[in-house]
């Protein structure tokens with residue numbers, strides 16, 4: 141057995157040994173090495189003299205037994221390098237410095253090529269491939285990291301995020317993330333120049349303003365998601381399970397080239413429309429259900445975040461209409477304030493004012509402050525590589541992309557007329573702040589009641605086929 145393995149490894153080794161990094165990137169619209177280099181320079185510009193920032197790739201997470209979750213790069217690490225492999229560490233120095241025989245201002249440590257492992261879990265760039273593809277000044281094998289003599293005390297500041305403590309240590313790999321983190325923990329332990337808070341601020345300052353290259357990918361993620369939501373509006377009908385709406389949305393994402401969802405799809409019908417992050421998605425839908433569909437595609441790391449609320453049978457009831465139009469008015473009031481110079485919370489304040497006033501008028505609440513029973517989340521967050529992207533939450537500025545997503549959720553048993561119970565409504569769009577008027581990047585999806593009811597009458601090529609099994613175990617609300 142041993143000799144057969146050795147025999148097979150030899151040609152594979154030759155095949156894989158060259159710096160063929162990037163050759164198997166079938167996508168031609170990835171962020172460029174120049175983009176990532178520009179981001180590292182922008183980070184350096186924020187860092188004080190004589191400082192270093194340490195970034196780790198995200199860990200491989202085990203699902204069960206010998207199956208891992210899909211690998212998802214750490215967004216900061218990806219933003220600064222473009223690397224999508226685990227077990228890597230990046231050092232960004234403010235100035236060029238001498239370390240061992242090197243003189244550089246950045247070093248990326250990556251996994252070595254390993255034909256045996258690559259045949260199982262996929263291609264690796266290796267140091268040579270990473271160097272030619274990513275163009276970081278110095279790229280070394282991660283096996284050299286612990287041997288490199290860096291005196292972290294020599295810097296004025298050493299920036300890193302809280303070091304992860306829940307990483308698995310593979311007994312076969314002496315340079316996996318566990319070992320890389322343990323080395324930094326050991327080398328910086330008790331040092332007075334360690335700094336965790338500022339690095340978070342620096343990355344927020346950088347990531348909250350989208351560069352043109354990022355906007356191309358974010359727009360693509362949002363356009364894909366819009367197409368999926370539009371097909372969903374056409375396809376929705378009673379008898380579907382919530383899981384079927386999830387399947388339709390995610391099928392449309394994937395067939396348009398999205399690699400993943402940016403977050404677990406929320407497909408909450410009836411009573412589940414009142415659970416903000418409901419992801420069970422098992423309920424059979426009936427004609428008198430509303431469904432909250434909060435789903436966004438991820439494209440080359442960038443994610444959309446879009447919510448529409450639809451009547452399963454194609455017609456809103458009077459009560460649903462009344463609540464829906466309040467949420468819509470609140471959202472439009474919020475979007476109107478997405479302008480540079482405004483406080484980040486201005487859209488939220490505008491949405492709250494509408495919801496308070498209108499719920500009082502409807503008699504759903506008796507005093508203003510009770511609006512919090514039914515609207516208890518923020519209206520906006522930044523959007524980008526993370527669905528809840530980092531940002532400073534200060535003043536809005538051109539290049540920010542934020543969501544505007546007010547909602548009203550009235551679960552069964554709420555202290556109001558039972559005719560309002562189990563109505564949960566959220567409407568969410570992705571808004572680009574420009575120097576002028578806000579641009580609604582997801583504005584192509586129907587949103588008013590007449591628009592939605594009209595589009596729901598349109599046939600979808602995905603309409604429910606008679607051969608699909610009927611959802612089981614349903615009871616209507």
Ligand code: GLY
Pocket residue numbers: 403434445446527
């Ligand atoms: N899309 C879920 C959220 O924004 O929390």
Ligand code: MN
Pocket residue numbers: 445521543545568
């Ligand atoms: Mn959101």
